[in-house]
Amino acid sequence: MASSIIIPDGYPFEGAHLEEVISPKEIQDRISQIGRDISKKYKGKIPIIIGVLNGAFLFMADLVRHLDIEFEVDFLKIDSYGDSTKSSGTVRLLKDISADITGRDVIIIEDIVDTGLSLTFLKHRMEEASPKSLAFASFLYKPEVAKHDFPIDWVGFEIDERFYIGYGLDLKQIFRGLPGIYALNEENT
Numbered sequence: 001m002a003s004s005i006i007i008p009d010g011y012p013f014e015g016a017h018l019e020e021v022i023s024p025k026e027i028q029d030r031i032s033q034i035g036r037d038i039s040k041k042y043k044g045k046i047p048i049i050i051g052v053l054n055g056a057f058l059f060m061a062d063l064v065r066h067l068d069i070e071f072e073v074d075f076l077k078i079d080s081y082g083d084s085t086k087s088s089g090t091v092r093l094l095k096d097i098s099a100d101i102t103g104r105d106v107i108i109i110e111d112i113v114d115t116g117l118s119l120t121f122l123k124h125r126m127e128e129a130s131p132k133s134l135a136f137a138s139f140l141y142k143p144e145v146a147k148h149d150f151p152i153d154w155v156g157f158e159i160d161e162r163f164y165i166g167y168g169l170d171l172k173q174i175f176r177g178l179p180g181i182y183a184l185n186e187e188n189t
């Protein structure tokens, strides 16, 4: 059942309302569909699945458990938001992958595509290493703001321009453990 949380005193954005927009059940149903689709597409292959830290860690953990193919995992970390709720406009690579992806099938796992800047940065960065194929899965997608000139292969849910937290996504590094997705209603702050 949809629920709403008021951020308690002492936390960032205290008093702001968090409105549940995607339930844990909806999340798991959608991820199982994406998992089936990825398994079909990569049947007989062993893709390297690369999670973008920190936000994508729960999506990736749940997604791989819906795969019935073999796969490798790796991680990288980038930052474009700092602790803000707006993109800074530049992307920094904070941790690189350790796998050699040359000639491999690569799937990048993102938590959310907002401006599309991180996604475009990742595409260029990965292509420098000449993978055999490169695909993208993003749990959330903001179609009204996202700008990129290539397709995203799997999108969990399309959402509006508000700021979203939970299920791996943070507000100043906290609230990543909320089991559903919540929208931050900033007019209450």
Ligand code: IMP
Pocket (backbone or CB within 6 Å): 055, 080, 081, 087, 110, 111, 112, 113, 114, 115, 116, 117, 118, 119, 162, 163, 164, 165, 169, 170
């Ligand atoms: P982009 O480069 O603007 O597409 O932003 C990508 C990154 O910004 C995401 O991977 C998130 O880490 C962060 N981000 C963008 N929108 C949100 C949001 O609504 N909630 C939490 N993090 C967000």
Ligand code: MG
Pocket (backbone or CB within 6 Å): 052, 053, 054, 055, 056, 111, 112
């Ligand atoms: Mg991210």
